[in-house]
Amino acid sequence: MLFACKQTTTYTITGTVAQTELEGKQVFLSVMAETGQQQIGSTEIRNGKYVFKGSAGQPVHATISIVAGEQTAATSVRPISFILENGKTTITTNEEQENRIGGSANNDRLQTLADAQRATMQKMKKIGEEFPNASDEQRLELLARNRECNNELFVITSDFVKNNINNLAGQSQLYIVNALTVSISIDPLGYLKGIVSAANAETLQIPEVMNLIERVEQLKLTAIGNTSLDFRAFTLDGKEVTFFDYVGKGKFVLIDFWASWCGACIVEKPLLSAAHKKYKDKGFEIVSVSIDDDRDAWVKAVKDNNLSEWPQISDLEGQRSELIKLYSIFAVPTRLLIDREGKIVAKNLRNNLDSELAKWLP
DSSP: OOOOOOOOOOEEEEEEEOOGGGTTOEEEEEEEETTEEEEEEEEEOBTTEEEEEEOOSSOEEEEEEEBOSSSSGGGBOSOEEEEEOSEEEEEEEOTTOOEEEESSHHHHHHHHHHHHHHHHHHHHHHHHHHGGGOOHHHHHHHHHHHHHHHHHHHHHHHHHHHHHTTSHHHHTTHHHHHHHTTSOSSOOHHHHHHHHHHOOTTGGGSHHHHHHHHHHHHHHHTOTTSBOOOOEEEETTSOEEEGGGTSSSSSEEEEEEEOTTOHHHHHTHHHHHHHHHHHGGGTEEEEEEEOOSOHHHHHHHHHHTTOTTSOEEEOOOGGGOHHHHHTTOSSSSEEEEEOTTSBEEEESOSTTHHHHHHHHOO
């Protein structure tokens, strides 16, 4: 006689929390819906444990939030991301808020990713602790270290997503990959293309993957080796110019997209000044392009921060500017290096600016 294996139609999530100060605090369970995060349950921590039970249709990306202070989401400890699916899931949180998740193939995969990320996350935690009391010079060094950590996280997470793009564990990390592309100093295009090429026909129809494909197409416009793209803008005194007024004139040109409201842009100004001073006599120029929409704010920021050492231009269209899409500006600062013939030779230039210029202008 053959016996059919009955498929589990309910889930049980059992959480264990080591932090005694969280005893009695609320725990919220939310899932990702079309309209965003949707809360589907709440409970309290009792004797260091919490439990959720229910029934899930399809596996879904979920989050558990533990409220550490007053009963507001803003005071919750770091959210716990996992895959909610029928069956048993265990979540263990230690004193350092590090989580171990298991009980299903998808969550085992996510735990493997978390293990791979742990050393980098610990380095970033230390940087965050040092930053508030650091000097301006020290903060520049800390920002550089943090970008190196972001590079590591991007590579680790991108490789994981590529290898798991056709399951929910990999798909649940696409938002992390997208978020990291704006804070790294390596070119993300090859990694993103690798993820797309690993997706099967069904996965290619998922909205998050379709968004990734769109980003790949945008990044291709400014791929290394491509000719830079022209645009119109205005100088500080209102004169209309084009970007091609500055490039293809026998100099290497750094195009620096920034904004008056961008703190990192101002903090990194010494990097630009040092590079300009060191390489200008070797055929190097900087063109800073503001994505402000407020002329007074733009002019004031240039004056207050002594940014008039090199050309400053803007179309003053802000987030409506065609430059946003033309040059794939997902965040500022964004910087590209253009060679003497007008071709893009380097991207994502932050603390690595001097070492990159040394290659081209020894």
